[in-house]
Amino acid sequence: MNLSELYQEIILDHARRPLNRGELENATVTVPAENPSCGDELTLQLRVADGRIEDVRFTGQGCAICMASASMMTRAIKGKPSAEAGALFQQVHDGVQGRGEMPKGEISALGGVREFPQRVKCALLAWEALREALGLRKSSGGVVTTEEG
Amino acid sequence: MQAFRPLGAELRSDFPVLDQQVRGKPLIYLDNAATTQKPRRVIDALSRFYERDNSNVHRGLHELSNRATAQYEEARERVARYIGAPSAETIIFTRGTTEGINLVANSWGARNIGPGDGILLTEMEHHSNIVPWQLLAERTGARIDWVPVIGDEGLPDAAALKEKLERRPKIFAFVHVSNSLGVVNPAAEWCAMARAHGVATLVDGAQSAGHMPVDVREIGCDFFVFSGHKTCGPTGIGALYGRAEMLEAMPPWQGGGEMISRVGFDRTAFKAPPHRFEAGTPDIAGAIGLGVALDYVHDLGRDRIFEHDAGLASDAAERLTGIPGMRLLGPKRGRAGLVSFALEGVHAHDVVSLANEEGIALRGGHHCTQPLMRKLGLASTARASFYIYNTPAEVERLVEAVAKIQKFFQR
Numbered sequence: 001m002n003l004s005e006l007y008q009e010i011i012l013d014h015a016r017r018p019l020n021r022g023e024l025e026n027a028t029v030t031v032p033a034e035n036p037s038c039g040d041e042l043t044l045q046l047r048v049a050d051g052r053i054e055d056v057r058f059t060g061q062g063c064a065i066c067m068a069s070a071s072m073m074t075r076a077i078k079g080k081p082s083a084e085a086g087a088l089f090q091q092v093h094d095g096v097q098g099r100g101e102m103p104k105g106e107i108s109a110l111g112g113v114r115e116f117p118q119r120v121k122c123a124l125l126a127w128e129a130l131r132e133a134l135g136l137r138k139s140s141g142g143v144v145t146t147e148e149g
Numbered sequence: 150m151q152a153f154r155p156l157g158a159e160l161r162s163d164f165p166v167l168d169q170q171v172r173g174k175p176l177i178y179l180d181n182a183a184t185t186q187k188p189r190r191v192i193d194a195l196s197r198f199y200e201r202d203n204s205n206v207h208r209g210l211h212e213l214s215n216r217a218t219a220q221y222e223e224a225r226e227r228v229a230r231y232i233g234a235p236s237a238e239t240i241i242f243t244r245g246t247t248e249g250i251n252l253v254a255n256s257w258g259a260r261n262i263g264p265g266d267g268i269l270l271t272e273m274e275h276h277s278n279i280v281p282w283q284l285l286a287e288r289t290g291a292r293i294d295w296v297p298v299i300g301d302e303g304l305p306d307a308a309a310l311k312e313k314l315e316r317r318p319k320i321f322a323f324v325h326v327s328n329s330l331g332v333v334n335p336a337a338e339w340c341a342m343a344r345a346h347g348v349a350t351l352v353d354g355a356q357s358a359g360h361m362p363v364d365v366r367e368i369g370c371d372f373f374v375f376s377g378h379k380t381c382g383p384t385g386i387g388a389l390y391g392r393a394e395m396l397e398a399m400p401p402w403q404g405g406g407e408m409i410s411r412v413g414f415d416r417t418a419f420k421a422p423p424h425r426f427e428a429g430t431p432d433i434a435g436a437i438g439l440g441v442a443l444d445y446v447h448d449l450g451r452d453r454i455f456e457h458d459a460g461l462a463s464d465a466a467e468r469l470t471g472i473p474g475m476r477l478l479g480p481k482r483g484r485a486g487l488v489s490f491a492l493e494g495v496h497a498h499d500v501v502s503l504a505n506e507e508g509i510a511l512r513g514g515h516h517c518t519q520p521l522m523r524k525l526g527l528a529s530t531a532r533a534s535f536y537i538y539n540t541p542a543e544v545e546r547l548v549e550a551v552a553k554i555q556k557f558f559q560r
Contacts, residue, residue, distance in 0.1 A: 005502075006502065007499075007557075012364060012558070016494075032553075034545070037514065038497070038498060038513070038515065038528070038529050039514065039519060039522065039528045039529055040496075040516040040528055041528070061496075062498075062528075063496035063497070063499050064495075064496060064497035064499045064558075065498070066496075066498075077547070091198060116502060118253045119502065123499060
């Protein structure tokens, strides 16, 4: 089986034991995301203060690619300024579709989906939720923003 | 040892698409519940029509139009014969199962469904036999009731069905063979029960028409719908059978050419069925291809096809059970030709991607049965669905691949 491109060890590790999984207390923004082609659902929660992502968690379930992607993403953006997270979103968004370089580090492993066009959505589900959470595009419904905290 | 007689593997050569490698391995096509492959003679019938006879139907007086019309109407007769319909006039060409159900929901529904009326469905329906009724219920104020399915076997709750029919819904629409469970519903028995309570019936034959004997008069349904492309035919063509008295009382659902007898500026008179329900230029080549496909399937023997498909699926189910973490859906006895499963700790998408590396085409997802999946507590399953050209050797390759995938994720 030649799947080293798609299922690298780092992906499997994250998928088996995802980081930052669970409910986030005092979240300032909660975004449900869904992949209608497979029914996978994921909810991303951020606590943003002074333009900085203080904490991030996610709930839901999905395939190995989807879970690993969410896990890596939360690790990468925790404690980062929102603007930096937004830039990272753009880089991953373009990178997994072969329209740019993937970011360096463990996230680069997600680039394997380039070979598997049907899996791009799996890799991007958490990132699309992040885009919405950061207000980088108009809400298409389902966004709940709570301003306290 | 197989307890069934598989069809001869020589018929594989009738299907050009099967002769190819995927990821360096021979293609094993196990996504037949989504669409079946096409035999050479169907592909040839399409090109032959476009190369020699292409013309519009029913309105030309010239030679080509006469030929096209004759072949198109002959295809209608073939469909009627194939499902045991009493006459070609009871067969309406559609784009497929989905359009057939929408036609009934819109046309029959407009005349027969009002506020508070009941529409009875089962929990194992495909979205195509849910959403058209939901749209109708929204428009009319009707309510939808559901026959529950029980456990992972997914068998319908017979006591609940009886009780719900006694409440006299206007129509009972149900799937003949479930695409995500492989349950075969007792269509004739259910239609008799419904009739006894004055309830109209629609049978969704998408997964049965190509796989088992179907006789609409034996079933005793008011409507039967199926798709050509799941029956060796082209995509974009299917058929609706309606009992003659039902069709005659139904209004048109789409307006246009071909379905009128006289059009004036103020009013229009419509043709009799089936043409009343076929507005515009139909998929002429598709209908002709469907006729050829149905003859091909019929000649193989639908009893034999069911034995073959169901035999492969039962074999697969039995062997897959041995894999750690395996959760099989569908009935233990009387399973149709498909196996749906969930592997603990491995998402269906990952199963399908890894199987693809072995040249095996599976389906992974909710199979357009989201309410059922939610009830089973699953987001998705992987599904292997079998057809006439699949072989016992392919079942072995499937089971080996799934075992390998399970190990891959447990390491």
